[in-house]
Amino acid sequence: MNGPVVVGVDGSPSSLAAVEVAAREAGLRGVGLRLVHAFGWPAAHVPPGGRPWPSGSAGMRELVDGTLAEAERRAHESAAGTEIMRDVVVGEPVMVLEIESRTASLVVVGSRGLSRFGALLLGSTAGHLAAHAACPVLVVRDRPNPSGPVLLAVDGSPASRGAVEFAFAQASLHGTDLIALHAWNARTDRAYDGPSDPPFVTYDEHRLRDEEQRVLAEALGGLGERYPDVDVRRSLVRGRVRHTLIEASADAGLVVAGARGRGGFAGLLLGSVSQALLHHARCPVAVVRTGKE
Incomplete structure (x- = not known):
């Protein structure tokens, strides 16, 4: 637009x-x-x-x-x-x-x-x-750092595509790097086969990491070719989503997130992750809403 x-x-x-x-x-x-x-x-x-x-x-x-x-x-x-x-x-x-x-x-x-x-x-x-x-x-929020990289919160949902595109465009406009961060935790729904599984179910961490790596790669698919001037750094972090994003925002010029998602970002802007970003991120926060309510 x-x-x-x-x-x-x-x-x-x-x-x-x-x-x-x-x-x-x-x-x-x-x-x-x-x-x-x-x-x-x-x-x-x-x-x-x-x-x-x-x-x-x-x-x-x-x-x-x-x-x-x-x-x-x-x-x-x-x-x-x-x-x-x-x-x-x-x-x-x-x-x-x-x-x-x-x-x-x-x-x-x-x-x-x-x-x-x-x-x-x-x-x-x-x-x-x-x-x-x-x-x-x-x-x-706080004092913007124009030279800081754009930090993209990746969750892999189709609804977050607008946020990914916005993050690439921002990095290109400002001439900064783009850090695509996907935080994951082994204690997620995808670690279980069903609701009857015990809380201490055995899981294959390497398999889970490979799956999360795929989620990150697919989320960025095709954007690198559209924005060849943007240097993209992929970051796959095992840890709490809110804590990981807030800590990473300390060195960023902007955090970009979608308004809907899955996993840790489900209900963004109505739940805890969104509130954490809007209240505690250490740099400006951009939110890109996808779809209608």
């Missing part, structure tokens, strides 16, 4: 950091940047074309204008020459940005925000978008 990069702006340090990341992403993609402030005015009933400002709220209007002006200044500094649009939209941030995602190539939000209007709080806006947005969502 050639739509703009959309970034939620609320004036918090986290959202301003997201603006800088979004501006760079828009510049690399050669698309415009939309700065969106969602004016979540309680019980607002604004007619089409009406003002988003209640009577007697000139101070609030000046505050929002100042917030967007600062965001635009930072965007220009981060990606000079990129077309920048800004808009104030009446509505709850989570719904506004979900609608924006339908015509965007990427939505960027901060991991923390203000508790007043336009708040972008992790667990509400960021979490909902990651699960429901129509385009990839990038949640900016």
Whole structure:
């Protein structure tokens, strides 16, 4: 999709950091940047074309204008020459940005925000978008490392194909390496023949490792030829999925995961693995949702 990069702006340090990341992403993609402030005015009933400002709220209007002006200044500094649009939209941030995602190539939000209007709080806006947005969502955590590799969380499910493609594209755009990490544990369903098996069933670890190696290889199939400029490093790690990903994110510039999966990634963005990434990853996290709810 050639739509703009959309970034939620609320004036918090986290959202301003997201603006800088979004501006760079828009510049690399050669698309415009939309700065969106969602004016979540309680019980607002604004007619089409009406003002988003209640009577007697000139101070609030000046505050929002100042917030967007600062965001635009930072965007220009981060990606000079990129077309920048800004808009104030009446509505709850989570719904506004979900609608924006339908015509965007990427939505960027901060991991923390203000508790007043336009708040972008992790667990509400960021979490909902990651699960429901129509385009990839990038949640900016900590201070991004532009030179760090893209870390792809591989689970091997067909639904994660979009995340794999996004990770390759990101690595190509940024000129960085791609680390395809597949974490596995011998105590998985695939180690058993049936639910009646005892918990201490004997398994062939070498056979399991070969199977996980195949899963990793098939997940990346065909993408290396499409992105010959990307140096791919495959990493097959036996261990806890959440712990392995969080530790690996310390040296990454971005973690990319799909919104659905199997095994350790089943229910991503609704379960423990997704929450661990969004709350504890040591770099920005990009989530690519596949399919409809």
